[in-house]
Amino acid sequence: MPRFGRLCMVEPGARRGRREGGILLSLTSVVALLSLWEVAAGTGWIHEAFFPRPTVIGAQFTALVREGILGQHLSVTLGRLLWSFLVSALPGVALGLVLGVWRTAREVVDPLVAFVYPIPSVLFLPLAAIVLGRGEAARVATAAVTSFLLVVINTTAGVRQLDRSLVEAAMHYGARGWRLFTKVLLPGSLPWIFTGLRLALGLTLIVVIAVEMVGAETGLGAWLWLSWQTLRVRDMYAGLLVIALLGMAVTYGLEAVRRRLLPWVQEGESKL
Amino acid sequence: MQETLRQAPQEKEVALAKPPPKVVVWDLEVTYLVGRRRVTALQNFSLEVQAGEFCCIVGPSGCGKSTFLRVLAGLVSHTAGRVEIRREDASRPLTAMVFQEHALLPWRTVLDNVAFGPENRGIPKAERYRHAREILAKMGLSGFEHAYPHQLSGGMKQRVGIARALANDPEVLLMDEPFAALDAQTRNLMQEELLRVWAQFGKTVIYVTHAIDEAVLLGDRVVVMTARPGRIKAVVPVNLERPRTLEQKGSARFAELYNEIWYLLREEVDAALREAVYG
Numbered sequence: 001m002p003r004f005g006r007l008c009m010v011e012p013g014a015r016r017g018r019r020e021g022g023i024l025l026s027l028t029s030v031v032a033l034l035s036l037w038e039v040a041a042g043t044g045w046i047h048e049a050f051f052p053r054p055t056v057i058g059a060q061f062t063a064l065v066r067e068g069i070l071g072q073h074l075s076v077t078l079g080r081l082l083w084s085f086l087v088s089a090l091p092g093v094a095l096g097l098v099l100g101v102w103r104t105a106r107e108v109v110d111p112l113v114a115f116v117y118p119i120p121s122v123l124f125l126p127l128a129a130i131v132l133g134r135g136e137a138a139r140v141a142t143a144a145v146t147s148f149l150l151v152v153i154n155t156t157a158g159v160r161q162l163d164r165s166l167v168e169a170a171m172h173y174g175a176r177g178w179r180l181f182t183k184v185l186l187p188g189s190l191p192w193i194f195t196g197l198r199l200a201l202g203l204t205l206i207v208v209i210a211v212e213m214v215g216a217e218t219g220l221g222a223w224l225w226l227s228w229q230t231l232r233v234r235d236m237y238a239g240l241l242v243i244a245l246l247g248m249a250v251t252y253g254l255e256a257v258r259r260r261l262l263p264w265v266q267e268g269e270s271k272l
Numbered sequence: 273m274q275e276t277l278r279q280a281p282q283e284k285e286v287a288l289a290k291p292p293p294k295v296v297v298w299d300l301e302v303t304y305l306v307g308r309r310r311v312t313a314l315q316n317f318s319l320e321v322q323a324g325e326f327c328c329i330v331g332p333s334g335c336g337k338s339t340f341l342r343v344l345a346g347l348v349s350h351t352a353g354r355v356e357i358r359r360e361d362a363s364r365p366l367t368a369m370v371f372q373e374h375a376l377l378p379w380r381t382v383l384d385n386v387a388f389g390p391e392n393r394g395i396p397k398a399e400r401y402r403h404a405r406e407i408l409a410k411m412g413l414s415g416f417e418h419a420y421p422h423q424l425s426g427g428m429k430q431r432v433g434i435a436r437a438l439a440n441d442p443e444v445l446l447m448d449e450p451f452a453a454l455d456a457q458t459r460n461l462m463q464e465e466l467l468r469v470w471a472q473f474g475k476t477v478i479y480v481t482h483a484i485d486e487a488v489l490l491g492d493r494v495v496v497m498t499a500r501p502g503r504i505k506a507v508v509p510v511n512l513e514r515p516r517t518l519e520q521k522g523s524a525r526f527a528e529l530y531n532e533i534w535y536l537l538r539e540e541v542d543a544a545l546r547e548a549v550y551g
Contacts, residue, residue, distance in 0.1 A: 169375035172345055173440060174365070174392030187379040264379045264420040 052234050060234040061241055070223075070242050077208060077220040078246065083140045084204045088147035089197055096155020096193070101185065106156065113149055121146040121207040125215055139216060143207040147200035154196025158189030191265050194258045201254055205247050220246070292358060294476045295321040295344070295444060300353035302339055312501035313339040317353070319495065319504060321444075326470060326477045328487035330537060331497030332544035337480045340502070341446045344478065345369045357443055365389065368442035372449045374433040376421040382408065382432050383417040389440030404439050410472065411435045412465070427458040434466070438473060445475045449482065460518055463489055467516055484537065488529045489516060496536045499543035506536050 034054045040046045041053040052060075064070045099106045124145050128138035162185065170184040212221025220243050227235035300317040303310050313336040321327045331337045342348040343355060345367050357366045368389065376385045383404055384391075390400035408414055411431050421429055430450055437445055451459045463486060470477060470490075481487050487494045494508045510529060512520055520526055 163375075165371065165373060165375050166377065168347060169369070169371055170377065170388070172347060172369055173389040173436070175388075179392060184377065187377075190379070262379070264422065266422050 050233060052237065057234055057237040057241070061238040064235065064238050070220075070238065073218060073220045073223045073239070074242055074246065076218045077212065077243075080136070080139055080143065080208045080212075080219065081201075081205055081246075081250070083136075084143035084147065084208060085201055087140060088144040088200055088204065089151055092148045092151025092196070092200070093155050093193055096152040096196070097159060097181075097186065097189070099152065099156040100159025100189065101181075113152065117146065117149045117153070119146075121203070122210045122214065125211055129215070134215075139208070139211045142211050143204050146207065147204045150200045150203060151193070151196045154199070155189060155193050158192025158196075159185055161192065162188045190262055194254070194262070198251065198254055198258075201250055202247065205243075205250065209243060291323060293320040294323040294325070294358050295319070295478070296354070296356045296358075297340075298354040298356075300340070300343065300350055300355060302336065302343060302348060302350045304348075314343075314350075314503075315501040316503050321476060321478060323358075323476055324474055326479065326490055326492045327495065328479045328481060328491030328493070329495045329497060330481060330484060330487045330533065331502060332499050332537065332541040333482065334544060334548075335497045335500055335540070336502030337497055338448050341369065341448050341478065341480055344444065345446055359443060361443075363393075365393075365440055365442050367444050367446050368437035368440040369446040369448060370430070370433045370437045370450045372452055374421070374426075374429045374450075376429060376432055376436070378421050381418050381420060382413065382424070382435075385421070385432055386435045386439045388436060393440075400439075404435075407435045407439050411438075411469065425458075426454050427462055430454065430462060431465070434469065438469070438475075443476065445477045447477060447479045449480055451486070452482070459486075464518055466490065471515060484530055484533050485521060485526075488512070488526060488533065489518070489521060494529075494533055496533060497540070499540045499547060505540065508533055508536070 037046075037051065038053050038055060041048050041051050061070070095109075099109055121142060125138065125142045128141045132138040132141055166188065167180070167184060170180060175183050208219070209221035209224070212219035213225040216222045220239050224236055224239040224243070227233070227239060297317060297319045300314055301312070302314040303312045305311070317336075317340065319327075329337045329340065339348060343350050344357070347369075359366065377388065380388065383401065386404040386408060387400040390403065391397075395403075405414075405417065408417060411434065413428070413431055413435060416424065416428070416432075421432065424432065433450065434447075437447075451462050454462060467490065479487070479490060484494075488510055491510050494510060495504055496506045496508065497503065498505045508529065512523075512525060512529070
């Protein structure tokens with residue numbers, strides 16, 4: 001009997017409750033970790049020189065933000081991130097759409113994508129520096145390569161997963177050629193395109209930071225690396241914090257855009 | 273090409289008092305390839321449908337009844353024979369189909385789904401929206417203009433599917449088992465709704481179903497098809513008075529028609545089953 005009652009409870013309301021609980025739970029985990037860290041560093045369990053207390057890191061972070069140093073590096077990194085994202089996303093979506101509808105092109109390009117995609121992106125930096133010179137262009141291009149492929153792969157999959165019967169119905173109601181493309185294929189694959197963009201954005205940030213660590217004088221990656229090498233550990237942690245916050249901000253920003261643009265996608269499932 | 277093929281000659285021998293039929297299908301054959309095997313879906317299929325008629329087609333699964341609709345809709349091309357749909361107005365499409373799984377575009381609101389056909393024909397926005405709203409009102413969908421398909425129940429979705437077809441104002445309305453995916457109660461309501469809408473719009477309807485009671489309730493005639501390759505086995509006129517209501521399902525005449533069609537259909541269903549097992 002009680003089991004039956006429970007089964008009836010698992011309705012939308014109950015599920016939503018669980019989701020809110022999940023957010024609370026993850027917050028407690030963060031708070032618990034920080035408290036543990038604070039206590040461990042304060043009592044000397046862990047070496048404060050390498051693991052400064054979170055409150056100390058917080059104070060250093062605030063000081064650096066006030067001085068405007070972190071802001072400068074942030075704006076440099078953000079600029080690179082946005083350029084790389086733009087350079088990978090726009091052509092990525094375009095090529096992905098073409099490959100989605102054009103089988104021959106797909107067959108030609110597929111092995112190339114499979115070949116380049118697994119190469120760690122940072123390794124393109126020397127090549128990019130040879131071709132584009134040792135400047136911003138090379139950094140941006142390096143961070144864009146793999147993201148571009150990610151966007152291509154997801155966009156192609158988005159077009160391909162479109163329900164045949166939907167396309168047929170749209171054609172029956174007079175959507176052909178370019179109209180079919182803009183009114184059916186593109187909107188129908190947008191959820192997948194956004195998944196690709198989201199993955200690409202995260203990856204682009206990773207690669208931009210990595211490129212800055214090995215090949216730039218400014219930017220959060222360069223700041224982090226320099227802090228580490230000169231053993232300014234608190235600065236290093238402050239840099240890590242900014243990078244984490246930046247990653248979160250751009251991901252949530254893109255998510256907000258997606259919600260705005262795709263009000264028709266059901267929450268929790270990408271069912272068309 | 274297809275257009276001209278499917279268009280009727282303007283004048284036939286008009287000596288007869290009877291108006292020319294709306295749809296003429298003569299010796300239709302459709303074959304298609306499954307791997308290397310050529311399968312015949314339809315053969316020697318001939319049918320005439322009068323203007324304003326509600327023509328139901330029943331047949332065992334896989335008999336080609338849906339294929340027939342898809343030929344009329346221009347989604348499948350036939351390999352032999354002739355299909356003609358008499359056009360009254362060159363600006364109107366020949367057919368509009370209501371699909372079994374509604375096939376609404378999930379990223380479009382109800383209003384934009386219904387206005388989709390006119391939009392593709394270049395009708396200005398204000399006009400196509402006005403027309404779409406009118407039809408939505410007639411379908412009892414006012415207030416749902418800005419909902420997305422996923423927010424609607426199955427029955428409501430299919431109402432939108434019908435509204436989309438009507439908004440395109442076709443010469444012939446094609447319906448491919450539109451209520452098959454609905455639960456029994458909703459199906460009953462939708463059948464009544466369809467009878468009402470049909471009386472209001474006066475469209476020629478070709479309606480494919482596997483439910484005999486549905487065919488008898490809705491149709492002026494019920495075409496019974498054979499197992500594949502699909503041919504016409506019999507055409508049963510349904511002489512129940514109109515306007516029809518669900519209550520007629522309880523009448524003796526209804527039961528008689530039901531049994532007559534079931535009797536015709538039964539051996540075809542058997543044949544189809546046997547082919548499914550041994551073929």
